[in-house]
Amino acid sequence: xxxxxESLEEITEGKxxxxxxxKSLTDKVPPKEPAFFxxxxxxxxxxxxxxxxxxxxxxxxxxxxxEGLSGIGVRGLRVANELKTEKxxxxxxxxxxxxxxxxxxxxxNIGNVEFVEKEVCRFFSNYSKKGERGSIVDIDPxxxxxxxxxxxxxxxxxxxxxxxxxxxxxxxxxxxxSACKRKYGGIPVRTEYGNEMAIRLILGCLRAVAARxxxxxxxxxxxxxxxxxxxxxxxxxxxxxxxxxxxxxxxxNCGHRKTSLEQEFECELCKSKFSxxxxxxxGKIFEKExxxxxxxxxxxxxxxxxxxxxxxxxxxxxxxxxxxxxxDEIASKTKSSPPKLENIIKELExxxxxxxxxxxxxxxxxxxxxxxxxxxxxxxxx
Numbered sequence: 001x002x003x004x005x006e007s008l009e010e011i012t013e014g015k016x017x018x019x020x021x022x023k024s025l026t027d028k029v030p031p032k033e034p035a036f037f038x039x040x041x042x043x044x045x046x047x048x049x050x051x052x053x054x055x056x057x058x059x060x061x062x063x064x065x066x067e068g069l070s071g072i073g074v075r076g077l078r079v080a081n082e083l084k085t086e087k088x089x090x091x092x093x094x095x096x097x098x099x100x101x102x103x104x105x106x107x108x109n110i111g112n113v114e115f116v117e118k119e120v121c122r123f124f125s126n127y128s129k130k131g132e133r134g135s136i137v138d139i140d141p142x143x144x145x146x147x148x149x150x151x152x153x154x155x156x157x158x159x160x161x162x163x164x165x166x167x168x169x170x171x172x173x174x175x176x177x178s179a180c181k182r183k184y185g186g187i188p189v190r191t192e193y194g195n196e197m198a199i200r201l202i203l204g205c206l207r208a209v210a211a212r213x214x215x216x217x218x219x220x221x222x223x224x225x226x227x228x229x230x231x232x233x234x235x236x237x238x239x240x241x242x243x244x245x246x247x248x249x250x251x252x253n254c255g256h257r258k259t260s261l262e263q264e265f266e267c268e269l270c271k272s273k274f275s276x277x278x279x280x281x282x283g284k285i286f287e288k289e290x291x292x293x294x295x296x297x298x299x300x301x302x303x304x305x306x307x308x309x310x311x312x313x314x315x316x317x318x319x320x321x322x323x324x325x326x327x328d329e330i331a332s333k334t335k336s337s338p339p340k341l342e343n344i345i346k347e348l349e350x351x352x353x354x355x356x357x358x359x360x361x362x363x364x365x366x367x368x369x370x371x372x373x374x375x376x377x378x379x380x381x382x
Contacts, residue, residue, distance in 0.1 A: 008020065008022060011025070014303065015081060016074075016078045016082060016108055017107045017108055018072070018104045018107075019100050019103050019107070020037045020039075020072060020074075021035060024037040024038070034097075035094055036097070037074065041228070043304050043306065044230060045078060046301075047221075047230070048075055048230075050298060051161070051221055051294055053297040054297045055136065055161050056084060061135055061159065061160075062086055063086045063135055064085070064136070065079045065080070065138070066091075066136070068138065068140075069139060069141050070090040070091060070092045071094075073092070073104065073115075075140065076088050076089075077105060080105070080110045080112055080113045081110050082302070086112065087112055087113075089114045089115075090116070091117070092117065120148055120151070124137070124148075124152060128154040133154075133155055133156055133157035135159075135160040137156045137160065139152050139162075139165070141165070141167075145202070149164070149205065149209040152164065153215060158237035159235070160234070161233070161235070162206075162235050166229045167228045169198070169227075169229070172202070173194045173198055174187075180201065183205075184201045185204065185279065186205070186277070186279045188201060188277050189248070189277040192325075192361075196224070196323060198224075199229050200248070200285070201280045203217075203219055203231055203280070203285065204278065204279055204280035208279075211240055214238075216235070216238055216239065216240035217235055218233060218234040219283070219285045222286070223310075224360050244281060244283035245282065246260055246261040246262070246280070247260050247278035247280070247282070248278060248280065248322070249263075249267075249274040249276055250274065251267035251270060251274055253267065255330075255333060255371045256269045256371050257371075259322045261282070284319075285322075286315075286317065286318035288318040291318055295315065298311075311359075313359040314359045316357060317356045317358050319354075320354060320366035321368050324360060325371070325374060327341060327344065327364075328363060330374055333375055334378050336379075339381045344374075345357065345365060348377060351369070351377065353369040
């Protein structure tokens, strides 16, 4: 097949041939016309392929993938081409993007894919009845996904996965607190671990919407990048009985932090006033067995080699406390240069603390040690 237009180009992502606008490969910011494609999001799509592969391997029901905001359909086409699915439905409001997706489907001889041109919630409402829902529902908007949580949950079958991406990082990281409260129902505090707090705000909002609909969401995997935050939750058709919405209490004076079901106002270490973030998700954000099965899927897939390193960290931190520390954060408190990450991990383990690296930050670590205990250990390493 010939490429239909000189402004388009064929690339291969994973094992799938895709027609993309040439300018999206050369311009600093990928243009929205004629259709949007972000080549930098390849790693994000690779993680999706690993997560969906791990999920489909163990899922007993119908394997149906619904993509609400597909652009030129790269993620959906990769799911159809590289994973074992019965049906893939790609939806977008841009007819040019859909034409390109159809062309790419023909390039790969993909037969089990349908193309729909509808507003996203109208699209999902067509799949919100019992027997018609998706086992994987994917929402990848510009900005906030919060407006689509309701229709996305309704379109996800019992035991299925709902994955959403957020690119409104400034709102979630605390630059516009009233906008964050309006969209996600909670407020952040500006801290070194702001990306984790942002993901917990997204999960907290998902949990609140799910509770209203009488269903439970269980976080399976989350991913944080410079350009987006992505969450993967299992949707279960039963009310959530767990107490998993609460607050992160952060002391800007001494750096102590903790999660709590209730607001508290005084830091127990230095008696300063806590900054309070939330309400947000305070439960686990990685399901250990799911991350393990993602790692097991890697040899079967064509994905970026960095995915494995990240997932190994996710596996190690899956049982760890919420919120992480960074080497720079502690070093600035001790007015010294930061030690190597492996050294601080070794020393914390020697003192019988739980500790692991974190996928959220290359110099970050999770531990059940409090900041005053970490500082003492830092000082012995210097």
